Amino acid sequence: MTNYNWGMIGTGWIAHEMADALNRENGSIYAVADVNADMLKKFAIEKHIAKTYTDPDALIADPNVDVIYIATPHTYHYPYIKKALNAGKHVLAEKAITVNAKQFDDVQQLAKHKGLILSEGLTLFHMPVYQQVKQLIASGKLGDIHLVQVNFGSLKDFDPKNRFFNKDLAGGALLDIGGYATAFARTFLDAQPNVTLTTVKYFETGVDEQSGIILKNADQQLAVMALSLRAKQPKRGVISGTKGYVEIDDYPRATTAKVTYTPDAHTTTSEVLSAGDQADALVYEVRDFQRYIDEGHDDGQLLLSHDVSHIMDSVRNAWGMRFPFD
Structure with missing residues (x-):
């Protein structure tokens, strides 16, 4: 496999994890950019990155960069993705990859036009145990999948100025943690939902603090999701079929999945699927x-x-919630 020169934009906590992963996998990182010069210098020293930029646009323009990794607040993803794709760079952007579907469709088409890889930093797409779960479902041992349930509850500090609660920075539970839950649900539904039922509790800044979401597709499969930024709950997903169900804890970086077979109303057997290591998620x-x-x-x-x-x-439209940049 070819090693590529990665340029990182952003030096927050997830960028620290990604830098460690890149150093482990590739041995080095080509460059990093951050508008905060002090944070940039500290990050570059800690992660052994020789080349630094206080202007992300200059990093994007560097002809030696093959891949741009974007770990900024959500609102900056779209412009940086467009600039990087137009500069001929492959792009890996943290979730949520864009703040709305219009932006997503734009960069998706641009990546296709340019012949470049664009991807979203959702760990559950890459954890090895999910390949086993998908193979199990494809084998028919769980029967027909009827229902997916998934929770994600976080307990963020009560700080209206924090980006998690800042409407100008696309804060709120849906875009911050809901991407994981929605990705889990969509992965195990056979088709895209065409019905959305939902209710929301707003934080004082106007972003969604918590919500309940029900999705249904044309195959009559249901997904039920619960999200919160101010009430901790386990990160748990359940995939239920006519012959059994799968329970996956810590699903964004899952390494095990408990399978319970229910061939009839009276008999159950179980097994545990296991693969991967949480420390290797990135x-x-x-x-x-x-x-x-x-x-x-x-x-x-x-x-x-x-x-x-x-x-x-579709969830935000049902709430009637708009960001300033929508």
Whole structure:
């Protein structure tokens, strides 16, 4: 597999994890950019990155950069993605990849036009145990999938100025943690939902603090999601079929899945599927992304991100919630 020169934009906590993964997988990182010079210098020293930019546009323009990784607040993703794609760079952007479906469709078409790989940083697309779960479902051992349930509850500090609660920075539970839940739901539904039922509780800044969401597709499959930024709950997903169900804890970086077979109303047996290591979650992401470049396709990952983006738009439309930049 080819090693690529990665340029990182942003030096927050997830960028620290990604830098560690890139150093483990590739041995080095080509360059990093951040508008905060002090944070940039500290990050570059800690992660052994020789080349630094206080102007992200200059990093994007560097002819030696092959891949741009974007770890900024959500509102900056779209302009940086467009600039990077127009500069001929492959792009891996943290979730949510864009703040709305219109932006997503724009960059999706641009990546296709340019013949470049664009991908969203959702770890659950890359954890090895999910391949086992998908193979199990494809085998028919769970019967027909009827219902997906998924929760994600976080407990953020009560700070209206924090980006999690800042409407100008596309804050709120849906875009911050809901991408994981929505991606899990869409992964195990056979078709894109065409019905959205939802209710929301707003934070004082006007972003969604918590919500309940029900999705249904034309195959009559249901997904039920619960999200919160101010009430901790387990990150848990359940996939239910006519012959059994799968329970997956810590699903964004899952390494195990408990399978319970229910061939009738009275008999159950179970097994546990196991693969991967949580500590390697971003290594799997980097490895897959570089394979996508080598092979010239992304295994349909961007199509899943497309559906997730459109689902989240349908949820916000049902709430009537708009960001200043929508």
